[in-house]
Amino acid sequence: xxxxxxxxxxxxxxxxxxxxxxxxxxxxxxxxxxxxxxxxxxxxxxxxxxxxxxxxxxxxxxxxxxxxxxxxxxxxxxxxxxxxxxxxxxxxxxxxxxxxxxxxxxxxxxxxxxxxxxxxxxxxxxxxxxxxxxxxxxxxxxxxxxxxxxxxxxxxxxxxxxxxxxxxxxxxxxxxxxxxxxxxxxxxxxxxxxxxxxxxxxxxxxxxxxxxxxxxxxxxxxxxxxxxxxxxxxxxxxxxxxxxxxxxxxxxxxxxxxxxxxxxxxxxxxxxxxxxxxxxxxxxxxxxxxxxxxxxxxxxxxxxxxxxxxxxxxxxxxxxxxxxxxxxxxxxxxxxxxxxxxxxxxxxxxxxxxxxxxxxxxxxxx
Amino acid sequence: xxxxxxxxxxxxxxxxxxxxxxxxxxxxxxxxxxxxxxxxxxxxxxxxxxxxxxxxxxxxxxxxxxxxxxxxxxxxxxxxxxxxxxxxxxxxxxxxxxxxxxxxxxxxxxxxxxxxxxxxxxxxxxxxxxxxxxxxxxxxxxxxxxxxxxxxxxxxxxxxxxxxxxxxxxxxxxxxxxxxxxxxxxxxxxxxxxxxxxxxxxxxxxxxxxxxxxxxxxxxxxxxxxxxxxxxxxxxxxxxxxxxxxxxxxxxxxxxxxxxxxxxxxxxxxxxxxxxxxxxxxxxxxxxxxxxxxxxxxxxxxxxxxxxxxxxxxxxxxxxxxxxxxxxxxxxxxxxxxxxxxxxxxxxxxxxxxxxxxxxxxxxxxxxxxxxxxxxxxxxxxxxxxxxxxxxxxxxxxxxxxxxxxxxxxxxxxxxxxxxxxxxxxxxxxxxxxxxxxxx
Numbered sequence: 001x002x003x004x005x006x007x008x009x010x011x012x013x014x015x016x017x018x019x020x021x022x023x024x025x026x027x028x029x030x031x032x033x034x035x036x037x038x039x040x041x042x043x044x045x046x047x048x049x050x051x052x053x054x055x056x057x058x059x060x061x062x063x064x065x066x067x068x069x070x071x072x073x074x075x076x077x078x079x080x081x082x083x084x085x086x087x088x089x090x091x092x093x094x095x096x097x098x099x100x101x102x103x104x105x106x107x108x109x110x111x112x113x114x115x116x117x118x119x120x121x122x123x124x125x126x127x128x129x130x131x132x133x134x135x136x137x138x139x140x141x142x143x144x145x146x147x148x149x150x151x152x153x154x155x156x157x158x159x160x161x162x163x164x165x166x167x168x169x170x171x172x173x174x175x176x177x178x179x180x181x182x183x184x185x186x187x188x189x190x191x192x193x194x195x196x197x198x199x200x201x202x203x204x205x206x207x208x209x210x211x212x213x214x215x216x217x218x219x220x221x222x223x224x225x226x227x228x229x230x231x232x233x234x235x236x237x238x239x240x241x242x243x244x245x246x247x248x249x250x251x252x253x254x255x256x257x258x259x260x261x262x263x264x265x266x267x268x269x270x271x272x273x274x275x276x277x278x279x280x281x282x283x284x285x286x287x288x289x290x291x292x293x294x295x296x297x298x299x300x301x302x303x304x305x306x307x308x309x310x311x312x313x314x315x316x317x318x319x320x321x322x323x324x325x326x327x328x329x330x331x332x333x334x335x336x337x338x339x340x341x342x343x344x345x346x347x348x349x350x351x352x353x354x355x356x357x358x359x360x361x362x363x364x365x366x
Numbered sequence: 367x368x369x370x371x372x373x374x375x376x377x378x379x380x381x382x383x384x385x386x387x388x389x390x391x392x393x394x395x396x397x398x399x400x401x402x403x404x405x406x407x408x409x410x411x412x413x414x415x416x417x418x419x420x421x422x423x424x425x426x427x428x429x430x431x432x433x434x435x436x437x438x439x440x441x442x443x444x445x446x447x448x449x450x451x452x453x454x455x456x457x458x459x460x461x462x463x464x465x466x467x468x469x470x471x472x473x474x475x476x477x478x479x480x481x482x483x484x485x486x487x488x489x490x491x492x493x494x495x496x497x498x499x500x501x502x503x504x505x506x507x508x509x510x511x512x513x514x515x516x517x518x519x520x521x522x523x524x525x526x527x528x529x530x531x532x533x534x535x536x537x538x539x540x541x542x543x544x545x546x547x548x549x550x551x552x553x554x555x556x557x558x559x560x561x562x563x564x565x566x567x568x569x570x571x572x573x574x575x576x577x578x579x580x581x582x583x584x585x586x587x588x589x590x591x592x593x594x595x596x597x598x599x600x601x602x603x604x605x606x607x608x609x610x611x612x613x614x615x616x617x618x619x620x621x622x623x624x625x626x627x628x629x630x631x632x633x634x635x636x637x638x639x640x641x642x643x644x645x646x647x648x649x650x651x652x653x654x655x656x657x658x659x660x661x662x663x664x665x666x667x668x669x670x671x672x673x674x675x676x677x678x679x680x681x682x683x684x685x686x687x688x689x690x691x692x693x694x695x696x697x698x699x700x701x702x703x704x705x706x707x708x709x710x711x712x713x714x715x716x717x718x719x720x721x722x723x724x725x726x727x728x729x730x731x732x733x734x735x736x737x738x739x740x741x742x743x744x745x746x747x748x749x750x751x752x753x754x755x756x757x758x759x760x761x762x763x764x765x766x767x768x769x770x771x772x773x774x775x776x777x778x779x780x781x782x783x784x785x786x787x788x789x790x791x792x793x794x795x796x797x798x799x800x801x802x803x804x805x806x
Contacts, residue, residue, distance in 0.1 A: 062631060072656035076649055084637060084645070086630035155718065159734060162716040191693060255616070281652070284659065284689075288718035290733045306735065365736065 017125045019225055028224040032242035037232045042112030043246075044253050045105050046223070051254045052102035053212070055261065056140075059095040060205065067147070069201035071194045074149035075281040089269070096270035098261055099141060103297045106137050107350065114327065115343035116231035117336050123226055124328035129219040131324045136212045141295055143204040149197065152274065154282040155292045157200075158192050166310055233336055300350050303357035307364055372550050373524070374533045380557035387560035388568070401566035407480040415474055419467025425460030426503075429453065433514060437522045444515055448629075453514045454507075461504045468497055488562040495558065499551040506544045521549075575608055666691050671762060671795040674698050678790050680706060685722035685730065685741070687711065691798055695719045696759055697730070698794060699741055705772075705780060706794050708761040709744050713737060715752035760797040763789060773797060 022028065034043060066085055068077040081088040110130065113119065119127035146157045161183050168179040188195025230236065240246055271279055274291075294302050305313050323330060331339060353360075391398060405412055433440045444450050472493050475481050507513055520537050527534040538546070559565060581597050584590045637645065665672060666689070674688045675698070685697035695711040697720070711720045711730075718734035725731065729738040729747070737750035744755035762773035771792055774780060 062628070065632065066634075070656075072652040073649065076652050080645065084635040084641075086633070086635060087627040088631060090627060091631060155734075159716045159718065166716075258620075284695075288713075288720075288732075288734055292718070292734055 016122045018222065019122075022225050029243050032224070032227050033239040034228045034242055034246040035230055035232075035236035036238040036240055037236040039112070039116055039231050042109075042116055042231065043228060044250060045109035045112055047250045048253060048257060049102055049105040049109050050216075050220075051257055052098045052105060052261075053216070055098040055258070056095065056102060057209070059091050059098065062091050063095060064205060069147065069197055071149060071197055071282075074147065074197060078148045078150075090265050093268075093270055094261055094265035097264045099144065100270075100295070100297065101257075101261065103137055103141060106134055107297075110134060111343045111347050114346075115336070115340045116229060117331075117334075117339055118229040118231065119328040120229065120332070121328075123222070123229060126219060126222040126226065127328050128325060129215050129222070131327075132215050133212065133219060134324075136208055136215065138297070140204065140208050140212075141297060143200040143208065145295060146192075146197065146200045147204065148279075149282050150279045151282055151289050152279070152292055154192055155288050156294050157196070159292065160294065161187055161192065163305070163310075167314060170311055170314060296354055299357040300353040303353055303361050306361055369535060369538060372546070372553075373535060373538045374528070376550065376553045376557075377528050380553045384556050384559045388565070391560055391565065399565055399569040401563040402484065404481050404484055407484065408474065408478045411470060411474040411478065415467050415470030417467065418463045419471055422460045422462070422464030422467060423500075426457060426464060426500075429457055429460075429514065433517060434522055434525050437518050440514075441518050448626075450512060450515055454512060457514065458504070458507060461500055461507070465497075465500050465504065468493070468500065472497065488558075492558060492562045492564055495551065495555060499548065499555065502544060502548045502551060506542070506548055509544060510542065575604065662689050663693060666693065670798045671764070674708070674761075674794045674796055677706070677763060677792045677794050680794065683724045685711070685724070687722060688796070690759055690796060696796065697722055697741070698761075699724070701742070703780075704789070705774075706761055706763070707741055708759045708794070708796060709741065710757045710759060712756075713739075713752055714746070714754040714756060715750075720756070760799065762795045762797050763792040764795055766791045 034040070063081065066077055066081045066088065068074060078092070081092055083089070085091075113127070113130065142157075142160065146153050164183045164186070165180045168176040170176075171178065184190075186196075186199065188199050228242075293299075301313070301317070304316075444453060475485055475489065475493065510516075520541070524534060524537040527537075538549075541549070555564065559567065579597055579601055582593045584593055672688075672691070674696075675686055677700075680686060680698060680700035682700050682702065685699050688696050688698060690696040690710060692710075697709060697711040699707040701707045711722075712718075713720050713732040713734065715732065715735055715737055718732050720730045720732040720737075720739060722730065724741065725738070727738075727740075728742060729740050731738055732752065735751040737752035738747040739745065739752070739756050740747075741756075744758060746752040746755065758776040760773070760775040763771045765771050765788075771789070775797070
């Protein structure tokens with residue numbers, strides 16, 4: 001192929017994915033319509049994830065007023081927020097609950113978009129940006145977990161970072177040293193300490209937010225440019241206007257979500273789901289306490305990691321990444337029926353591993 | 367004497383007259399209950415006057431009625447921090463809104479020829495009276511601030527004295543002139559109620575929101591179709607009003623609840639002296655802990671030997687934790703031969719700190735992924751997630767005089783038999799990797 005031809009084809013590709021001629025209010029809001037069919041509920045999940053993200057931004061900024069990212073003060077400042085600042089426990093609790101709910105709705109959004117074949121041409125790049133957003137969201141969860149600097153936070157982070165180093169054993173020659181080097185770059189020093197806390201703090205409150213806002217902007221823009229995907233094979237009998245009908249319903253869903261979140265935040269401390277001693281300040285001289293595990297949204301990878309050889313997980317993880325980013329091209333010719341079966345299977349796997357992961361683990365390991 | 371007439375006589379005259387004439391009017395001419403509408407004659411200026419006026423006066427009136435009729439509930443509401451400011455601000459905002467609306471209404475009545483055609487003198491009297499009443503009320507609210515709080519001990523007892531037929535002038539006597547004027551104005555309005563359009567105050571149009579749809583029937587086909595369309599439009603307006611009211615109420619409640627929480631969040635805690643010093647104490651302890659760790663780090667960089675503990679304190683079944691040269695955890699036991707066993711406590715799998723209790727087979731457990739390590743050799747059990755043994759750490763025993771009695775480097779043979787009795791005064795040190803300690 002001649003270079004000119006390549007250039008032209010790239011231009012055509014991008015022009016189809018970002019139709020700038022539609023970049024006006026009339027076609028993005030005024031004329032946009034949302035199909036009404038039995039899978040329409042899936043259209044609300046992305047908005048829900050966006051809502052929880054906004055809650056995270058607001059509560060996160062509020063926590064920033066009191067949190068201090070140093071090894072001597074981090075735990076004390078979190079305790080101060082929870083016990084002394086008026087409504088501090090509520091704000092922190094909402095931040096914790098909304099993080100979980102955000103990840104849950106992101107996963108739901110992923111599976112429903114997959115089942116509806118919402119990634120089909122011309123929405124390939126929308127899907128890819130969504131896959132990036134998923135990664136950033138998990139990174140938010142991982143970095144935020146360390147900040148309270150209690151036993152479970154530091155020890156779980158140590159284990160999480162150590163698994164990076166493990167990859168080295170499967171790489172040839174000089175490359176086998178790279179993962180350890182990468183780990184040290186993330187960690188900042190020989191063991192998880194002040195440098196790690198500073199880096200995770202910077203990641204969690206500045207770098208990742210900047211990244212997510214950029215990718216989210218592209219994601220939302222392309223959703224508005226292309227409109228909602230049809231989602232089902234037969235042309236839906238009814239469409240509703242995006243503005244105001246769908247938007248009003250979307251906002252009502254947000255209202256209900258906020259209500260649930262607020263009540264959860266008031267009534268059920270997120271930490272009550274763990275055993276208490278794990279929340280004592282991190283003690284570098286003591287032994288690792290029992291029951292160290294990551295947040296529930298890592299169970300789907302954590303328990304298989306405990307049960308299966310490391311290389312199996314590593315290969316699976318790599319494959320998953322490739323499939324996730326390549327979905328629009330890999331499943332280009334798959335029909336919606338098959339996609340739905342796959343999505344349900346993946347959903348069931350996530351559900352079973354999250355709810356029964358520990359039971360399964362004990363079943364095999366005694 | 368004048369006070370007695372204005373604040374006891376006038377109220378009773380006003381109430382009794384309002385009751386008698388009002389009942390007669392309702393029974394004799396029920397359709398005159400509403401305010402005669404002039405919307406048909408002029409509707410542009412009306413919208414700019416009527417809406418703010420009614421919205422404002424409803425807020426202000428609601429405050430007056432609740433404070434007067436339910437004084438206990440009112441005071442408990444005001445007891446919440448910040449509530450007084452909110453109530454006062456709402457009151458002033460409401461009366462300003464009402465004032466603006468009323469001014470627009472009066473202007474309309476005085477300038478529109480069509481409206482003047484249906485204006486009766488009573489309308490002008492009522493307008494002027496209401497305007498004066500609001501002005502006086504607003505002035506006294508600003509001049510004698512926090513009336514919503516102090517009225518509970520002054521106006522409310524006077525009002526209840528009238529209601530219970532035991533009027534008490536002692537409260538009124540000390541009122542400032544401005545305030546007396548406001549009270550007299552109020553009774554005059556009550557007195558005028560049944561004679562004027564103010565009567566519509568008693569006809570609250572709330573059933574509008576849930577009454578059944580009304581369709582006017584026409585014989586004329588064209589008219590019938592128009593009427594149908596009008597009903598559809600009216601119904602959609604009614605639904606919109608209901609939805610808007612619900613949304614506004616919900617948003618208002620939400621904003622109130624959220625701002626109550628966030629404001630106090632940003633204001634921060636105001637701890638008393640005791641809890642403040644407890645907090646400071648805790649902070650200081652954490653800082654000292656951090657300082658100790660930094661100290662340990664520095665020692666490990668500078669010293670060739672680091673103290674673990676007294677030899678006599680070592681036991682066979684429970685290890686003693688210490689920090690090794692890599693700033694990782696280490697464990698020290700007393701072996702069966704009486705010599706120390708010193709090894710790293712950092713699990714070779716994923717770096718957890720292993721437990722210190724020996725089980726029956728002389729092993730320690732890493733709780734993270736269940737690896738058992740034999741402390742004699744450091745080796746993990748078969749099938750454990752950990753594959754490599756826990757590394758041994760070089761150690762030295764130093765007697766009371768500072769002389770190295772025995773030392774061992776990792777991978778080297780034991781220093782030979784020593785008399786355990788001679789070791790009781792010794793201390794156990796770990797030695798820096800790669801440093802020679804000289805003769806043992």
